[in-house]
Amino acid sequence: MSKSRRTTAVAAIAGAAAFALLAAGCSSSATPGADEEVTELTLATFNDFGYTDEMLAEYTELTGIEIVHNKAATSGDARTNYFTKLGAGSGLADVEAVEIDWFAELLQYSDKLYDLSNDEVADRWVQWKTDAATDADGRLIAYGTDIGPQAICYRSDLFAEAGLPTDREEVAAMIDGDWDAYFAAGEEFVANSDAAWFDSSGAILQGILNQEEETLESTDGEIIATTNPVVEDAYNTVLDASPELSAHLSQWSDDWSAGFANGAFATMLCPSWMLGVIEGNAPEVEGWDVANVFPNGGGNWGGSYLTVPAQSEKAEAAKAFADWLTDPEQQLKAFVSTGNFPSQTSLYEAEELLSVTRPYFNEAPTGEIFSDRSAAIEVAPYKSVNYFPVMDALQNAITRVDVDETQDADASWEQFVTDVEAIG
Amino acid sequence: MTTQSLAEDREIRRITLSHKLNRWDMKVSPYLYVSPFFILFILTGLFPLLYTAYVSVFDWHIIGGQGDFAGSGNFEWVLGQDKFWVALRNSFSIFLISAIPQVILALIIAAILDQNLRAKTFWRMGVLVPYVVAPVAVALIFSNMFGDQYGLVNNALGRIGIDPVGWHSQVLPSHFAIATMVNFRWTGYNALIFLAAMQAVPRDYYEAAMLDGANRIRQFFSITIPSLRPTLIFVIITSTIGGLQIFDEPRMYDTTGAGGASSQWLTITMYIYNLGFGPAGGGQFGRAAAAAWLLFLIIIVVGLINLAATRTIATSGSRSSK
Numbered sequence: 252m253s254k255s256r257r258t259t260a261v262a263a264i265a266g267a268a269a270f271a272l273l274a275a276g277c278s279s280s281a282t283p284g285a286d287e288e289v290t291e292l293t294l295a296t297f298n299d300f301g302y303t304d305e306m307l308a309e310y311t312e313l314t315g316i317e318i319v320h321n322k323a324a325t326s327g328d329a330r331t332n333y334f335t336k337l338g339a340g341s342g343l344a345d346v347e348a349v350e351i352d353w354f355a356e357l358l359q360y361s362d363k364l365y366d367l368s369n370d371e372v373a374d375r376w377v378q379w380k381t382d383a384a385t386d387a388d389g390r391l392i393a394y395g396t397d398i399g400p401q402a403i404c405y406r407s408d409l410f411a412e413a414g415l416p417t418d419r420e421e422v423a424a425m426i427d428g429d430w431d432a433y434f435a436a437g438e439e440f441v442a443n444s445d446a447a448w449f450d451s452s453g454a455i456l457q458g459i460l461n462q463e464e465e466t467l468e469s470t471d472g473e474i475i476a477t478t479n480p481v482v483e484d485a486y487n488t489v490l491d492a493s494p495e496l497s498a499h500l501s502q503w504s505d506d507w508s509a510g511f512a513n514g515a516f517a518t519m520l521c522p523s524w525m526l527g528v529i530e531g532n533a534p535e536v537e538g539w540d541v542a543n544v545f546p547n548g549g550g551n552w553g554g555s556y557l558t559v560p561a562q563s564e565k566a567e568a569a570k571a572f573a574d575w576l577t578d579p580e581q582q583l584k585a586f587v588s589t590g591n592f593p594s595q596t597s598l599y600e601a602e603e604l605l606s607v608t609r610p611y612f613n614e615a616p617t618g619e620i621f622s623d624r625s626a627a628i629e630v631a632p633y634k635s636v637n638y639f640p641v642m643d644a645l646q647n648a649i650t651r652v653d654v655d656e657t658q659d660a661d662a663s664w665e666q667f668v669t670d671v672e673a674i675g
Numbered sequence: 676m677t678t679q680s681l682a683e684d685r686e687i688r689r690i691t692l693s694h695k696l697n698r699w700d701m702k703v704s705p706y707l708y709v710s711p712f713f714i715l716f717i718l719t720g721l722f723p724l725l726y727t728a729y730v731s732v733f734d735w736h737i738i739g740g741q742g743d744f745a746g747s748g749n750f751e752w753v754l755g756q757d758k759f760w761v762a763l764r765n766s767f768s769i770f771l772i773s774a775i776p777q778v779i780l781a782l783i784i785a786a787i788l789d790q791n792l793r794a795k796t797f798w799r800m801g802v803l804v805p806y807v808v809a810p811v812a813v814a815l816i817f818s819n820m821f822g823d824q825y826g827l828v829n830n831a832l833g834r835i836g837i838d839p840v841g842w843h844s845q846v847l848p849s850h851f852a853i854a855t856m857v858n859f860r861w862t863g864y865n866a867l868i869f870l871a872a873m874q875a876v877p878r879d880y881y882e883a884a885m886l887d888g889a890n891r892i893r894q895f896f897s898i899t900i901p902s903l904r905p906t907l908i909f910v911i912i913t914s915t916i917g918g919l920q921i922f923d924e925p926r927m928y929d930t931t932g933a934g935g936a937s938s939q940w941l942t943i944t945m946y947i948y949n950l951g952f953g954p955a956g957g958g959q960f961g962r963a964a965a966a967a968w969l970l971f972l973i974i975i976v977v978g979l980i981n982l983a984a985t986r987t988i989a990t991s992g993s994r995s996s997k
Binding site for chain 2: 325327330331334335338353356359360365404499500501503504505506509510513515621639640643646647648650651654655657658666669673
């Protein structure tokens with residue numbers, strides 16, 4: 252799912268096609284000497300990667316290379332742009348950002364991307380981040396940027412009104428446990444409050460499924476979403492809890508955004524990048540806080556990569572730039588600016604990261620909290636080519652019951668089964 | 676042959692040549708003058724149309740490109756999809772909900788503007804303002820107003836004691852909300868076209884009618900409307916084509932652009948776009964091309980029906996005006 256943000260147009264600069272390089276483009280390394288005199292590189296990202304103009308200006312100062320930065324509003328827009336131009340063979344930026352959820356689809360065409368493996372960066376990232384970016388032939392096709400370790404964000408003011416503890420340590424202790432413990436705390440809350448416990452059933456479902464290894468697809472490439480008991484259990488668990496606890500909002504909808512300011516719900520699953528979303532949606536609200544806890548242990552939601560498309564004529568320079576951008580030092584700056592939590596292991600012990608706090612969230616030590624949360628991540632869910640469409644169908648099934656209230660859980664599941672059959 | 680006859684022969688030939696050139700000029704030049712249109716049409720209209728037909732008989736992935744030959748497989752697949760039929764229903768429903776009130780409203784606005792108003796130009800420009808606003812901006816504002824829980828419209832309804840309407844969750848209300856955006860944008864535009872046509876109606880008719888004692892409403896139905904027939908037909912046909920291709924407004928009606936959890940407001944063009952480019956199940960160019968061709972055929976059929984209806988109206992119109 253995408254982090255929806257303000258619209259900035261996607262502009263793409265189509266370089267003249269270098270036929271020699273295109274022909275050699277499938278090989279893993281660039282032609283030596285091909286990128287002498289690189290004076291300009293293009294970078295394409297979406298939402299907010301935290302790559303500020305100052306940061307890019309710094310790179311220009313270091314190397315003399317001007318950076319043209321194109322931002323897409325949502326990852327969906329970025330995906331459309333990326334896939335279309337990758338197929339067309341021209342028009343992509345020299346360094347292109349991709350999101351984890353459509354990454355697998357891209358891996359099928361990994362020969363259209365440069366191999367970025369390099370001994371100097373080999374141990375830079377958490378292992379599962381690197382593994383996911385390595386294709387079947389062992390080529391590393393992307394550098395990791397951020398990951399989304401999840402915590403629980405909550406409204407301490409609403410907690411206080413309902414007679415619940417407000418201190419983030421006490422809240423963590425109260426919620427600690429499995430998903431049932433989280434829902435039980437919610438029942439206590441809604442008994443004493445007008446607000447709902449969580450924002451969206453779809454989000455909770457995503458939280459549960461991100462803790463499982465095999466969910467929608469089996470590791471041998473079959474779609475198992477409709478027969479996998481893990482999925483059906485998660486579906487039923489969420490929908491059993493939703494009538495009482497859900498704010499009945501569909502994530503990223505206008506109502507959902509308005510719900511933040513209207514105090515519609517008291518808690519939400521909170522990957523690190525969500526902090527910026529909350530702050531943006533409810534700048535006036537006081538009382539948001541982060542608890543160092545997540546139901547059932549740890550979980551990751553989202554995160555992105557940088558790739559260098561084989562159609563780029565400036566492969567070596569682009570590689571060096573991507574390397575610099577995903578260098579721990581730069582990722583730390585991005586974290587401070589937007590809350591995108593780095594995937595670089597050396598940072599997790601670094602004082603600069605651990606000392607980061609966030610004023611809006613009652614001065615919560617977000618550096619420390621998300622460092623802990625990332626250490627708690629044990630499982631990287633297997634996501635392959637059909638992950639995105641199947642997840643979309645599943646989210647629609649939840650929405651029909653929880654938000655639209657046009658179908659009951661059983662009927663909606665049946666339609667989900669039909670929808671998935673159509674995907675094949 | 677004598678020299679004289681040779682010279683004569685040459686003379687005649689020269690005449691015939693310039694004569695021929697002259698005739699070619701007469702015949703060919705007009706085509707050359709209009710050819711820019713046809714060249715453009717071939718490049719931007721015909722070629723994509725034929726290439727889409729070519730793509731539609733193959734498995735074609737957005738990145739992988741051309742795959743195996745599929746024959747009519749893609750068409751059968753699309754026709755077998757429930758979503759395709761739901762999308763078709765939605766397109767027609769949104770079209771009808773928007774086109775009918777739009778034409779009626781535009782006629783009324785044009786009739787008012789046709790009167791002797793103060794600051795005529797101001798009012799006439801005024802009705803065109805919504806048309807200038809980008810459709811995406813319109814959609815963003817309206818979808819916010821039509822929010823289910825915190826929307827302006829439901830708030831207002833709540834004040835006067837009406838239950839909130841599920842503008843996004845229910846089928847008809849969502850069509851109604853989208854039709855509102857379409858009407859907001861196009862009513863003024865159509866009103867100006869009607870206004871232009873109304874001004875071409877000879878004023879003598881009205882004077883004569885007034886002498887006969889016809890009031891304004893009678894004048895409107897007996898003089899204005901019949902004189903507007905060709906314009907009406909033009910507006911109806913263009914809004915039919917536009918209505919069946921509606922995309923911007925429903926696409927921007929929520930943030931994901933998927934047309935609702937149970938495809939409440941998924942239109943046929945959105946369905947095609949989602950097959951080809953959308954995040955859920957995108958990349959299937961072959962199937963998207965097949966669906967696009969089906970839409971093309973549907974528009975042709977609707978266009979033919981329109982044409983037939985138009986002919987009857989036009990002939991009965993000319994008869995009655997005599």
